[in-house]
Amino acid sequence: xxxxxxAVLAAALALALTLSGCGGNASGGSDNSNASGGSANxxxxxxxxxxxxxxxxxxxxxxYRTLDEIKESGSINIxxxxxxxxxxxxxxxxxxxxxDIYFAEQIGKDLGVKINYVSTEAANRVEYLETGKVxxxxxxxxxxxxxxxxxxxxxxxxxxALGVVSPDSRVITDLSELGDGDxxxxxxxxxxxxxxxxxxxxxxxxxYDSYATAKNALENGNGVAWANDNTxxxxxxxxxxxxxxxxxxxxxxxxxxxxVSKGNESLLSWINDEIVALGEENFFHAAYEATLMDxxxxxxxxxxxxxxxxxxxx
Amino acid sequence: xxxxxxxxxxxxxxxxxxxxxxWTAMRISLIAVAISMPLGILLGVLMTKKNPVxxxxxxxxxxFIRIMPQMVLLFLVFFGTTGAxxxxxxxxxxxxxxxxxxxxxxxxxxxxxxxxSIPKHQYESSEALGLSRSQTFAYVIIPQTVRRLxxxxxxxxxxxxxxxxxxxxxxxxxxxxxAQQIIEANRMASPNAAFGIYLTVFLLYFIVCWPISMLxxxxxxxxxx
Numbered sequence: 001x002x003x004x005x006x007a008v009l010a011a012a013l014a015l016a017l018t019l020s021g022c023g024g025n026a027s028g029g030s031d032n033s034n035a036s037g038g039s040a041n042x043x044x045x046x047x048x049x050x051x052x053x054x055x056x057x058x059x060x061x062x063x064y065r066t067l068d069e070i071k072e073s074g075s076i077n078i079x080x081x082x083x084x085x086x087x088x089x090x091x092x093x094x095x096x097x098x099x100d101i102y103f104a105e106q107i108g109k110d111l112g113v114k115i116n117y118v119s120t121e122a123a124n125r126v127e128y129l130e131t132g133k134v135x136x137x138x139x140x141x142x143x144x145x146x147x148x149x150x151x152x153x154x155x156x157x158x159x160x161a162l163g164v165v166s167p168d169s170r171v172i173t174d175l176s177e178l179g180d181g182d183x184x185x186x187x188x189x190x191x192x193x194x195x196x197x198x199x200x201x202x203x204x205x206x207x208y209d210s211y212a213t214a215k216n217a218l219e220n221g222n223g224v225a226w227a228n229d230n231t232x233x234x235x236x237x238x239x240x241x242x243x244x245x246x247x248x249x250x251x252x253x254x255x256x257x258x259x260v261s262k263g264n265e266s267l268l269s270w271i272n273d274e275i276v277a278l279g280e281e282n283f284f285h286a287a288y289e290a291t292l293m294d295x296x297x298x299x300x301x302x303x304x305x306x307x308x309x310x311x312x313x314x
Numbered sequence: 315x316x317x318x319x320x321x322x323x324x325x326x327x328x329x330x331x332x333x334x335x336x337w338t339a340m341r342i343s344l345i346a347v348a349i350s351m352p353l354g355i356l357l358g359v360l361m362t363k364k365n366p367v368x369x370x371x372x373x374x375x376x377x378f379i380r381i382m383p384q385m386v387l388l389f390l391v392f393f394g395t396t397g398a399x400x401x402x403x404x405x406x407x408x409x410x411x412x413x414x415x416x417x418x419x420x421x422x423x424x425x426x427x428x429x430x431s432i433p434k435h436q437y438e439s440s441e442a443l444g445l446s447r448s449q450t451f452a453y454v455i456i457p458q459t460v461r462r463l464x465x466x467x468x469x470x471x472x473x474x475x476x477x478x479x480x481x482x483x484x485x486x487x488x489x490x491x492x493a494q495q496i497i498e499a500n501r502m503a504s505p506n507a508a509f510g511i512y513l514t515v516f517l518l519y520f521i522v523c524w525p526i527s528m529l530x531x532x533x534x535x536x537x538x539x
Contacts, residue, residue: 063396063400083491085499090499091499120485121482124393124485130393130397211494213494219508294502295502
């Protein structure tokens, strides 16, 4: 995807510039390069990889802000979900809430900066970090090898596996039960999509851009089952009468962790220290009890929570 | 009356949030319309000129914008410019740029189509009546062109308003995104809210687009003879 964008970029911008004349933006760009000039040397290796993406026009600029730059600016941009209850959502007063947000608030407090939440979608989280448009992604981001090539993950704070939920009228307990005309609903850019494409290419996928549209699709019967993180499908089946998690774990157990732009060492190590320090006061158990208890009940607390960045294999 | 979950709208600031989301969508589309209508008319007129260079450039621009899905254009401008040039455009500004580029391209083709649909004899008759070139345009060609353009451009404007639902992909929280947030935040308390909220969103879009259609119909009637 990204390569295609960059390939047509030059043409697009030549047109954009000649036809709509956005001179005002050019000056913003030069400010940016000045601000990040100081840290350009420190991250030489990461620059090599990012310019390898094929964006010819990309000079060796650092896209991210270091820990000191964030502290100096007085605010941090954190990309979160705004429609994924109970991890990241917006309540009726317009305030962000949830497990991810509980952690984000703590980060803001300990850094001593104001938090600027950015509403992200599953499909654009990597792009937000690659362009430095947010400092941290805290949007229920599952750690995968492929993503780790594009962004840097900190220590995990939650466990997750894939699961498949389907209506009671026809519970899918194994992917081999799917017939020729059966489609499985996934959200674009999620682990479930990648897993099914790689391991079960015969499964026909029906892709949606956001959580809310995928949920509507299952409820309307557009697909026979919905593959997503198991937390999601367990919660969905608990709350919606008539649905069963036929496949509670599909593939391997993964973890969820905060992510920063590739090469942002100072911010990454600060987050890691923070997670270890918070582990000593059982912070993430408190976070579970404050935000996830209503959805998953007490049974899943030890399964889901990762404390102090240490994953305990069961 | 089935439970549509409309009570969810009355909780907290939900209704106010929906309306401010609608205002965001309106702001983006109306600014883009204001930019693209005059620019589109200008480019459309240029497209009917004989100059091959001008025509080729405009043709490439038009085809490029028309072939690209708006979603790709949004990603290009929002993320692409940051990657390539280090510009940090906001989501809303990126949206306005994309919608203006798109609107201008489509509008220019509509104008070109309307202009060349005026039969040649209209020009020749005007000349025979002794009208100057500017008089021909002012009294004969432009009134006919505008009449043909009204329904086409109204269609384009309403399409631009509705397509703002894509800007949620670049982090702009507009009316549809607010609707999804409200539905999700209440998915336990009011699982039926989706229908009621989407119905409300439909009504909001309708309230915005209907007056535009009415205006178009009135103009068409007024200029009929």
